[in-house]
Amino acid sequence: xxxxxxxxxxxxxxxxxxxxxxxxxxxxxxxxxxxxxxxxxxxxxxxxxxxxxxxxxxxxxxxxxxxxxxxxxxxxxxxxxxxxxxxxxxxxxxxxxxxxxxxxxxxxxxxxxxxxxxxxxxxxxxxxxxxxxxxxxxxxxxxxxxxxxxxxxxxxxxxxxxxxxxxxxxxxxxxxxxxxxxxxxxxxxxxxxxxxxxxxxxxxxxxxxxxxxxxxxxxxxxxxxxxxxxxxxxxxxxxxxxxxxxxxxxxxxxxxxxxxxxxxxxxxxxxxxxxxxxxxxxxxxxxxxxxxxxxxxxxxxxxxxxxxxxxxxxxxxxxxxxxxxxxxxxxxxxxxxxxxxxxxxxxxxxxxxxxxxxxxxxxxxxxxxxxxxxxxxxxxxxxxxxxxxxxxxxxxxxxxxxxxxxxxxxxxxxxxxxxxxxxxxxxxxxxxxxxxxxxxxxxxxxxxxxxxxxxxxxxxxxxxxxxxxxxxxxxxxxxxxxx
Numbered sequence: 001x002x003x004x005x006x007x008x009x010x011x012x013x014x015x016x017x018x019x020x021x022x023x024x025x026x027x028x029x030x031x032x033x034x035x036x037x038x039x040x041x042x043x044x045x046x047x048x049x050x051x052x053x054x055x056x057x058x059x060x061x062x063x064x065x066x067x068x069x070x071x072x073x074x075x076x077x078x079x080x081x082x083x084x085x086x087x088x089x090x091x092x093x094x095x096x097x098x099x100x101x102x103x104x105x106x107x108x109x110x111x112x113x114x115x116x117x118x119x120x121x122x123x124x125x126x127x128x129x130x131x132x133x134x135x136x137x138x139x140x141x142x143x144x145x146x147x148x149x150x151x152x153x154x155x156x157x158x159x160x161x162x163x164x165x166x167x168x169x170x171x172x173x174x175x176x177x178x179x180x181x182x183x184x185x186x187x188x189x190x191x192x193x194x195x196x197x198x199x200x201x202x203x204x205x206x207x208x209x210x211x212x213x214x215x216x217x218x219x220x221x222x223x224x225x226x227x228x229x230x231x232x233x234x235x236x237x238x239x240x241x242x243x244x245x246x247x248x249x250x251x252x253x254x255x256x257x258x259x260x261x262x263x264x265x266x267x268x269x270x271x272x273x274x275x276x277x278x279x280x281x282x283x284x285x286x287x288x289x290x291x292x293x294x295x296x297x298x299x300x301x302x303x304x305x306x307x308x309x310x311x312x313x314x315x316x317x318x319x320x321x322x323x324x325x326x327x328x329x330x331x332x333x334x335x336x337x338x339x340x341x342x343x344x345x346x347x348x349x350x351x352x353x354x355x356x357x358x359x360x361x362x363x364x365x366x367x368x369x370x371x372x373x374x375x376x377x378x379x380x381x382x383x384x385x386x387x388x389x390x391x392x393x394x395x396x397x398x399x400x401x402x403x404x405x406x407x408x409x410x411x412x413x414x415x416x417x418x419x420x421x422x423x424x425x426x427x428x429x430x431x432x433x434x435x436x437x438x439x440x441x442x443x444x445x446x447x448x449x450x451x452x453x454x455x456x457x458x459x460x461x462x463x464x465x466x467x468x469x470x471x472x473x474x475x476x477x478x479x480x481x482x483x
Contacts (some may be wrong), residue, residue, distance in 0.1 A: 028098055028364040033316075035363040040100075043362025044370020047102050049226035050356035053396050055378055056232060056388045058082045058105040060254075062346060064176065064390075065114040067123045068282065073270065073344065075254070079382045080266040081345040087375035089336040089348050094368025097329040100357050101310050102371045103336045106349035107400060108165040109298045111172060112436050113346045117279070117291055125279035127341045129288065132276060133295040134338025134347070141330045146300070152463035156416075157443055158301050159408040160423035164430035164439045165298070166404030171431045173397025176390050177209040178252065204248050205391045208239050212395035220399060225356055228396045235392035251389040259383035266379040270344035290474055293467075294437045295337075299347050303333045306350040314358045418454050422447035441471035 025031050030040060059078035066072050086104035093101055109130075117126035140146040174180045179201070180193045195201050201210075212235040219227035239256035242248065280288040307330070311323045318324065333350060340348030357367050378385070405427075414420045426443025430436050448468040451460045 033363040039361030040366040043357035043360040043367040046360040047357035048374040050353035081343040091372035094365030098365035100362035100367040110346035121279040121282040124275040128276040130341030137334030152461040156419040160426040163405040164427040166401040168430040170401030173394040177394040209391040418450040
């Protein structure tokens with residue numbers, strides 16, 4: 001997930017001028033890539049501070065939903081799982097992939113798990129489907145099919161999926177903060193949402209959220225490194241002061257009160273709580289496959305775009321725009337998805353905030369070693385992380401949602417209606433139906449139908465026909481009495 005525009009990349013030093021660091025230099029190719037140990041360390045710190053907000057946001061998103069049995073994940077355990085998974089997968093990418101691309105629980109994918117999977121099965125079942133998606137990613141990479149599957153989806157639809165996820169994340173931020181709320185059916189109105197809890201914006205928590213959004217966006221405009229983390233910390237301090245001096249009825253999930261002991265032993269209770277195939281017994285094979293496919297698709301596009309974008313920014317691509325050794329990077333990404341499910345922190349994916357580290361000069365996986373170590377240290381600060389109220393953290397969702405879609409809108413081919421209309425459907429159906437699955441499915445079906453109507457059937461990849469048919473059958477299942 002993006003945060004702010006990357007800083008200007010400093011000119012690399014000449015390989016011959018860079019100092020050598022023995023075995024460390026040889027493994028990570030620090031000198032070969034024109035970097036220095038100091039630059040890699042700075043880059044690792046910059047990336048951590050740019051994406052550390054996920055330690056707070058992921059537990060808020062996953063912890064705010066109950067599964068079909070009414071069970072809710074523990075917030076402290078989620079903080080531990082999120083930090084541990086980010087530390088392990090980031091280190092793995094650094095050591096094996098040797099690229100400055102950090103990983104953590106993906107915003108957007110965790111919404112699928114929390115809002116679509118968990119309500120229809122148990123939490124272990126939902127996380128099992130994430131693990132299965134990771135296995136599929138690894139198989140596709142090993143077989144060489146991952147890039148072929150990616151190429152089957154038109155470029156404009158890929159961009160529309162990113163935009164739709166951005167809009168969806170933004171709406172989640174507005175709802176979780178209390179800035180907008182659902183109008184009860186008893187109101188007898190066709191308008192589904194309203195401002196605040198009663199049609200008006202009032203109360204200290206809402207004010208903290210509004211100030212947080214403005215501060216976050218201002219810092220992004222100013223190109224402040226780690227803008228989102230700075231905003232979260234600042235608004236948490238403000239919320240704690242407000243809570244101490246004013247009578248605040250409720251902050252929602254978390255009350256911003258400073259813990260008696262800011263350091264605590266990590267709680268690993270969620271690690272390994274997974275049921276690989278239990279979810280299929282709850283929702284059926286077809287629906288289960290579609291859920292796995294949705295997680296898979298979200299991870300595909302988020303990771304692929306980030307990997308290529310960051311590697312290009314770090315000058316790690318060749319003259320053809322391809323990155324040598326990309327299969328290692330893609331395979332680690334697949335492992336990360338499965339590890340995220342196994343830890344109950346949702347699918348783990350590559351973060352575009354890694355460009356913050358590249359902006360500081362990072363060129364190798366050693367920057368990831370630094371970032372991963374910092375996530376490891378965060379394991380012992382759970383009490384501090386869990387004092388952040390949603391009103392201080394959710395402004396990041398609004399900012400991230402904007403940044404996800406900002407760079408993608410202009411890349412859609414609006415002149416070709418067989419692409420523009422499906423893209424429009426995809427990006428709007430995600431927030432309007434509160435479902436990423438619906439956005440993808442309706443967009444794919446629309447694309448296939450319009451290409452057929454335009455007499456351009458040969459321009460539709462076979463994979464799109466298959467996926468569109470599966471989605472069409474899925475939507476018809478209730479009418480056919482199958483769901």
